[in-house]
Amino acid sequence: MALAVSAGSLMVCCDLKSFENRLVNHELVQRGLFGSGVVRGRRRGFRKGRLTTSVADNIPRASSATSVEDGSSSDTDTVPTPVVIIDQDSDPDATVVEITFGDRLGALLDTMNALKNLGLNVVKANVFLDASGKHNKFAITKADTGRKVVDPELLEAIRLTILNNLIQYHPESSSQLALGAAFGVEPPKQQVDVDIATHITITDDGPDRSLLYVETADRPGLLVDLVKMVTDISIQVESGEFDTEGLLAKTKFHVSYRGKAIIKPLQMVLANSLRYFLRRPTTEEASF
Structure with missing residues (x-):
């Protein structure tokens, strides 16, 4: 099944200031974003630079910090x-999500509730060690x-x-995540060199x-930006599968050109491209 872009998703990107206000006010955003068919390069609704603000602002947060998601942890332990992992391949009827943070995760009930606020259903769940x-x-x-x-x-x-x-219920994770630089109590101790970290095959x-x-x-909006970059050249x-592993993002996409494998x-x-x-500087807001 191809990734798709719907009219609802285009609206997400159109009013950045509105989403900034929603983030400040901690509003829960609900949008119908389902689409079908081939992804096509979008000329409207996207920044020319990196689409970070609009997607990051569309994040529902759990209402309050409770013990629901607490796992066993210690400040003196090495932070895992x-x-x-967001897997689109293993189940033909559902998007499979897998979360690991050593042995510190609890039942993740608040995370599931936050996902429901995005208009989603969690249809089955399991835990393994x-x-x-x-x-x-x-x-x-x-x-x-x-679907x-x-x-x-x-x-x-x-x-x-x-x-x-994850950052809200396990603040120690913020030092291990790119998102922690903006929303965590402790930003990453080292920044990833994009030139060194970037590998494409x-x-x-x-x-x-x-x-x-x-x-x-990794950075907010990366998945959307990658899809747009690829589809802009008619692929x-x-x-x-899209994996977030600490400060790195690892993506595997099945791609084609006019129904065939891509020639050399x-x-x-x-x-x-x-x-x-991925290596260019972020485009300034004033240049749009």
């Missing part, structure tokens, strides 16, 4: 690396359609909602599609 910690895994669908989430704006809102709640994934892998420094973005010359164009986009 938070991991949030391995050497990396306690994994909370649950499937999400759109409340109004019962998986395909709109990149809403997928990014899901990701930022989870990270925001494109490989064939059968005759009809290719696999695009992007690893780079279709299909389902994939176009692979080079795509890779170079993404490298330039």
Whole structure:
């Protein structure tokens, strides 16, 4: 199933100041963002630079800090690396989300409630343990359609909602997350060098599609920006996986051009365009 952009998602980006006010007032934003079909490059509603403010402002927060999400932790312990995985491949009917933060996570009931405020249903959930910690895994669908989430704006809102709640209930995680620089009690101790952290590979994934892998420094709005950058050069973005691992984002997208795998010359164009986009300075507000 292809990621899609709907008219509702375009509205999310149009009034940045309005969303800034909503963030200050801690309003819960509910929008119908479901779309279907092929993602196309959007000429209106997007900044020319990095789309950070509009998506970050669309994050519902839990109403109050309770013990619901508390796990076992100690200030003297080594803080584990938070991991949030948004998986579009493993379940044909739902978006699968997996959250890991060592053994510190509780039931995540407040996170699930915050996701419901985005117009989503959590249809099933399970918890499992391995050497990396306690994994909370649950499937999400759109409340109004019962289908998986395909709109990149809403997928990014899901990701930022989870990270925001993680910082709220586990403040020690803010030093391990890019979002912690703006919303956490303790910002990351070191900034990731984007030039060093950025890695892009494109490989064939059968005759009809290719696999695009992007690893780079995380920031709010990154998922939306990547989809827009790819579709602006007429490449279709299909389902994939978006992982947040501490300060890094690791993305796998299935992509195609006119229903076929991407040929080598176009692979080079795509890779170079993404490298330039990810490494360039943020465009100033006054230049729009």
